[in-house]
Amino acid sequence: KARNGHEPEFLQAVQEVAETVIPYIAKHEIYNGKNILLRMVEPERLISFRVSWVDDQGEIHVNRGYRVQMNSAIGPYKGGLRFHPTVNASILKFLAFEQVFKNSLTTLPMGGGKGGSDFDPKGKSDDEIMRFCHAFMAELCRHIGPNTDVPAGDIGVGAREIGFLFGMYKKIRNEFTGVLTGKGLSWGGSKIRPEATGYGTVYFADSMLKSKGDSFEGKTVVVSGSGNVAQFAVEKATQLGGKVVTLSDSGGYIHDADGIDADKLAFVMDLKNNRRGRISEYVAKYPNATFHAGERPWSVACDVALPCATQNELNGEEAKMLLDNGCICVAEGANMPSTPEAMHAFQDAKILFAPGKASNAGGVATSGLEMSQNSLRISWTRQEVDERLKQIMSDIHDSCLEYGKEEDGFCNYVRGANIAGFVKVADAMLAQGVI
Numbered sequence: 001k002a003r004n005g006h007e008p009e010f011l012q013a014v015q016e017v018a019e020t021v022i023p024y025i026a027k028h029e030i031y032n033g034k035n036i037l038l039r040m041v042e043p044e045r046l047i048s049f050r051v052s053w054v055d056d057q058g059e060i061h062v063n064r065g066y067r068v069q070m071n072s073a074i075g076p077y078k079g080g081l082r083f084h085p086t087v088n089a090s091i092l093k094f095l096a097f098e099q100v101f102k103n104s105l106t107t108l109p110m111g112g113g114k115g116g117s118d119f120d121p122k123g124k125s126d127d128e129i130m131r132f133c134h135a136f137m138a139e140l141c142r143h144i145g146p147n148t149d150v151p152a153g154d155i156g157v158g159a160r161e162i163g164f165l166f167g168m169y170k171k172i173r174n175e176f177t178g179v180l181t182g183k184g185l186s187w188g189g190s191k192i193r194p195e196a197t198g199y200g201t202v203y204f205a206d207s208m209l210k211s212k213g214d215s216f217e218g219k220t221v222v223v224s225g226s227g228n229v230a231q232f233a234v235e236k237a238t239q240l241g242g243k244v245v246t247l248s249d250s251g252g253y254i255h256d257a258d259g260i261d262a263d264k265l266a267f268v269m270d271l272k273n274n275r276r277g278r279i280s281e282y283v284a285k286y287p288n289a290t291f292h293a294g295e296r297p298w299s300v301a302c303d304v305a306l307p308c309a310t311q312n313e314l315n316g317e318e319a320k321m322l323l324d325n326g327c328i329c330v331a332e333g334a335n336m337p338s339t340p341e342a343m344h345a346f347q348d349a350k351i352l353f354a355p356g357k358a359s360n361a362g363g364v365a366t367s368g369l370e371m372s373q374n375s376l377r378i379s380w381t382r383q384e385v386d387e388r389l390k391q392i393m394s395d396i397h398d399s400c401l402e403y404g405k406e407e408d409g410f411c412n413y414v415r416g417a418n419i420a421g422f423v424k425v426a427d428a429m430l431a432q433g434v435i
């Protein structure tokens with residue numbers, strides 16, 4: 001705490017893990033006296049660099065770029081890049097720390113990392129985005145590589161940005177390798193990667209519901225966000241028989257009591273991915289829906305809640321509202337969207353609650369599958385990748401049950417995910433000695 005006191009998000013993520021892992025370490029002789037957690041909370045490397053770029057008017061801007069290489073005990077660093085004005089070392093360290101446990105849970109050989117910039121993509125032209133991405137990669141390229149560190153997308157970094165980043169890496173290093181994931185299908189991308197985080201979150205929620213003899217059929221579902229994760233969470237939840245009634249962005253949320261069906265979702269995808277518009281525009285197209293400016297969707301009654309926007313977007317009071325309105329299942333599509341108060345409220349009420357590091361691991365798992373396909377120089381079919389994704393999510397669910405089941409049958413998925421993720425990384429660190 002003394003060393004990281006100025007990094008609240010990072011401390012929050014570490015505290016959540018420490019609460020569950022420290023008692024486990026205390027009970028297991030092999031981890032005693034090795035200061036494993038102390039080593040895990042210090043990034044192996046944190047790179048910060050200047051990104052200078054020129055806008056369409058010829059003005060020069062300077063942003064700060066980062067890469068946090070957190071832990072490489074079980075594989076090359078792996079984790080997304082985030083472009084958002086709130087990006088700082090604390091946020092990227094929290095994301096990189098979570099990523100270590102998440103990647104371990106996928107069963108694939110990937111260490112943990114995260115990076116990005118305080119660059120704000122909103123309102124920028126395609127050319128400006130390209131110039132920024134090229135400038136960012138001109139520095140980042142010397143720190144990454146297919147066997148060293150393999151970045152991917154996150155908030156503000158989607159298919160367009162990955163294309164620009166990959167192009168500059170290839171130009172400078174003069175090599176065509178799987179150095180980034182989330183690539184386009186014609187140049188090394190994997191089928192189902194765009195869908196994977198949203199689909200995986202719903203597969204995980206479905207596994208939780210099934211463990212109680214229940215399913216998505218007929219369930220009312222509240223989703224926050226309207227980006228990559230949210231869009232595909234809506235698609236899969238609807239396919240499994242749920243009715244999704246909300247979406248949001250930083251301007252507010254829309255409530256469509258009739259449900260956001262496939263046609264309406266296609267409108268949202270075009271609005272957000274091609275026209276880069278605001279979710280408020282939904283109600284002009286579908287007047288039965290309502291827009292709630294500056295608000296979050298948690299007061300809307302639902303059975304299942306899927307927070308898919310950003311960290312700390314669901315607080316203790318909002319968790320209470322969800323519980324009072326009958327919510328029985330929360331699966332995090334975003335990273336750490338629930339505050340500690342919200343998480344404890346869900347756990348005290350003993351509802352099904354999945355932390356992001358378990359439920360949103362489908363994205364990075366499919367990135368891992370993209371890396372395998374790149375190494376093998378083959379491309380699996382959509383069905384093949386989807387089957388593997390389903391299997392991985394089901395295996396993660398089983399790992400959470402193994403370490404999280406309590407005597408009364410309740411599963412503490414937070415503890416389950418943290419311990420299952422910890423054990424694999426800790427064992428590798430012990431084997432590799434003090435380095």
Ligand code: NDP
Nearest residue numbers: 154155156197225226227228229249250309310334335363
């Ligand atoms: P996108 O950039 O595609 O979408 C982000 C969405 O969240 C947008 O609707 C955005 O609204 C909203 N949002 C972002 N910041 C805020 C904020 N401060 N307040 C309110 N709304 C906000 O990102 P993704 O869908 O990729 O990522 C969403 C979450 O999922 C993040 O937590 C990310 O770390 C996590 N995640 C993503 C993975 C992936 O594969 N993409 C993998 C695992 C986790 P607006 O446009 O107004 O900013």
